[in-house]
Amino acid sequence: xxxxxxxxxxxxxxxxATGKIAALAAKALNRxxxxxxxxDLVEQFTRDGALEMIAATYxxxxxxxxxxxxxxxxxxxxxxxxxxDARLEARARLDAQRAEDPATxxxxxxxxxxxxHDNDEARRGHADxxxxxxxxxxxxxxxxRGRATT
Ligand SMILES: [Zn+2]
Numbered sequence: 001x002x003x004x005x006x007x008x009x010x011x012x013x014x015x016x017a018t019g020k021i022a023a024l025a026a027k028a029l030n031r032x033x034x035x036x037x038x039x040d041l042v043e044q045f046t047r048d049g050a051l052e053m054i055a056a057t058y059x060x061x062x063x064x065x066x067x068x069x070x071x072x073x074x075x076x077x078x079x080x081x082x083x084x085d086a087r088l089e090a091r092a093r094l095d096a097q098r099a100e101d102p103a104t105x106x107x108x109x110x111x112x113x114x115x116x117h118d119n120d121e122a123r124r125g126h127a128d129x130x131x132x133x134x135x136x137x138x139x140x141x142x143x144x145r146g147r148a149t150t
Contacts (some may be wrong), residue, residue, distance in 0.1 A: 017072060018054040022046050025076045029083070035112050046080060054079055092131065100111045106142035118142040 006014065026041035057078045061071025061110065094116065098107065106118040112130060116122035127137040 003046060014055055014058070015057050016056055017045070017068065018051050018075075018144050019094075021054050021058065021072050021076045021079065022050065023071075025079045025083075028076070033112065036130065037132045039134070044083070050082075052075045053082060061139060106144050108139040111138040 004091075013145050022045035023042060026038050026045055029145055030036055030038045054075045057075040058071045059072045062068065066074065070131065091114065094114070098115075100115075107115045108118045109115040110126060110130075114126055114130065123137065123139065131137045
């Protein structure tokens with residue numbers, strides 16, 4: 001059930017607002033992590049699930065009496081939080097994987113701070129998830145976990 005009935009004008013405004021929020025969130029993240037390409041982030045933020053979340057948060061803000069600007073800010077913050085959580089989860093999964101593996105298996109560390117096993121599949125998996133042709137993953141030399149702590 002929709003929370004409120006939107007007029008066609010409002011639907012159009014909402015569509016514009018969600019697109020803008022996704023673009024602003026992508027730019028904000030790109031400023032913090034320049035190796036994350038804005039286009040990749042926009043692509044992630046304009047998937048259906050993300051747009052629905054932006055729209056729901058934005059409308060929720062408006063319903064609570066926020067100005068459109070404030071509601072957009074809240075929606076952008078919520079979007080980044082969800083994105084960051086998903087990213088942390090992915091990293092935690094990697095860590096868990098690593099914990100199960102023999103300690104002698106070398107890992108490589110990307111410039112973005114993510115470490116994966118030193119094999120093509122793991123590198124490609126990370127590059128596909130977090131990088132693009134324009135901002136490729138850049139790997140340091142292989143290290144054996146436990147020996148290379150700084
Ligand atoms: Zn990376």
